[in-house]
Amino acid sequence: MESISVFEIIKVGIGPSSSHTMGPWNAAESFIRKIKTDHQVQEVKEVFVEFFGSLAKTGIGHGTDIAGMLGLSGENFKEIDTSKIDEKVAAIKSSDTLNLNGEKVIPFIYGHHLILNKQKSLDFHPNGMIFKAIFENGEELIQDYYSIGGGFIATQEANSYENHCTRTLYPCHNGKDIDKNMAKLGLDKISDLIFLNEESWRSREETEKEALYIWQQIKECIYKGVNKEGILPGGLNVTRRAAGLNRKLLGDKIYKNIHDWYQLLINADVSFTNINKWVSCFALAVNEENASFGRIITAPTNGASGVIPAVLMYSQVFTDFKSDDNIIRFLLVAGEIGTLFKKNATISAAMGGCQAEIGVSSAMAAAGLTEIMGGTPGQVQMAAEIAMEHHLGMTCDPIGGLVQIPCIERNSMGAIKAITAANIALESDPTKARVTLDEVIQSMWETAQSMNDRFKETSEGGLAIAVNVAEC
Known part of the structure; x- marks a missing residue:
């Protein structure tokens, strides 16, 4: 077993929830990086995110939906002007568009591209979510993430904090x-x-x-x-x-x-x-x-x-x-x-x-x-x-x-x-x-x-x- 730095446990964050806000935000940023592994953001036609279990059931109160949208927009919770969050989210909802990673404006209809599924939980962890990107050529990229506490995220293959372990x-x-x-x-x-x-x-x-x-x-x-x-x-x-x-x-x-x-x-x-x-x-x-x-x-x-x-x-x-x-x-x-x-x-x-x-x-x-x-x-x-x-x-x-x-x-x-x-x-x-x-x-x-x-x-x-x- 490898060790975790104390500064992975005590760190700068944003409210109201590490599991339900910071975790989904980190997942959205991770998904953007995954898109860039084999594609370019400019090739993306649509993006979908679905939250399950606890993330969905308390998602509105914890700002899970907000975290997902802002994370996909390329915002960083350590740097964002917190007084502008409401304004940025309102702009996404009113325009039915999202500027993916700040690089490409794509259609984004709240309730269609972002769903809070309160009826289902993923088996791996109660805080589950699935991101999907559809590219202009018809290819799809799908990735599951799990918010496992303290802002840490995992997939079924790996924990995010393992990247910081030694x-x-x-x-x-x-x-x-x-x-x-x-x-x-x-x-x-x-x-x-x-x-x-x-x-x-x-x-x-x-x-x-x-x-x-x-x-x-x-x-x-x-x-x-x-x-x-x-x-x-x-x-x-x-x-x-x-x-x-x-x-x-x-x-x-x-x-x-x-x-x-x-x-x-x-x-x-x-x-x-x-x-x-x-x-x-x-x-x-x-x-x-x-x-x-x-x-x-x-x-x-x-x-x-x-x-x-x-x-x-x-x-x-x-x-x-x-x-x-x-x-x-x-x-x-x-x-x-x-x-x-x-x-x-x-x-x-x-x-x-x-x-x-x-x-x-x-x-x-x-x-x-x-x-x-x-x-x-x-x-x-x-x-x-x-x-x-x-x-x-x-x-x-x-x-x-x-x-x-x-x-x-x-x-x-x-x-x-x-x-x-x-x-x-x-x-x-x-x-x-x-x-x-x-x-x-x-x-x-x-x-x-x-x-x-x-x-x-x-x-x-x-x-x-x-x-x-x-x-x-």
């Missing part, structure tokens, strides 16, 4: 591997081991630079979220709350930019109640941005993208572990824990329910926080185990297929659980733990396989059914 010097595919390599190298911190392995992709300096870039993106995302009022898109009429909470916590203090705001946080009231409110505010801010097609940090998914930012911001504002080095080490350890869940279980809610998103992100954040607060390698793994243990069995039941209710609040809860798990682990002897990280990952996977499909991001069970809301 064999590291000290591979860590489970907790036991981490223990073995730590002992072999005589290291005291898991992050030192990860630094060595990440050199298989880039230099240490580049790894540090990438981690600090992600931290800057996290701060900017939170700042945007705490300064936006209004109603989230989609039809549920969910009111943004982060801005009001930010304003209430700061009182009469005024700021003009992100630097001024951040300094106010550092000097804020550090009472237990206020810190809890701030952690919730940070998480809400990120996921309100995510719900409105904002640019966020996928960690490890979009639905759970508020947990790690909230806990990392907590560490830099409200603890004594404030430094660039601690930020880097937090993200490295958090990302490595995420790879363990991806390789041995799943980070896809369509496969494992919300335990695969909020549960994994909480485990990642708990491990990262424990690392920088002086925890031993055993305590770091213990923190991750505790956090996941208390998310086992969590269903994914988004109302209206939107990443809003209960998703946004769950990020706040996942962040608080991560901090609590870290504090428990730091005061515990991991050698006396009855459950290991590897065992809880196995339990999570067994739970995922046993879970009814109605609770796996289909909006066919739980809150999605209990609350009577018209499809958005």
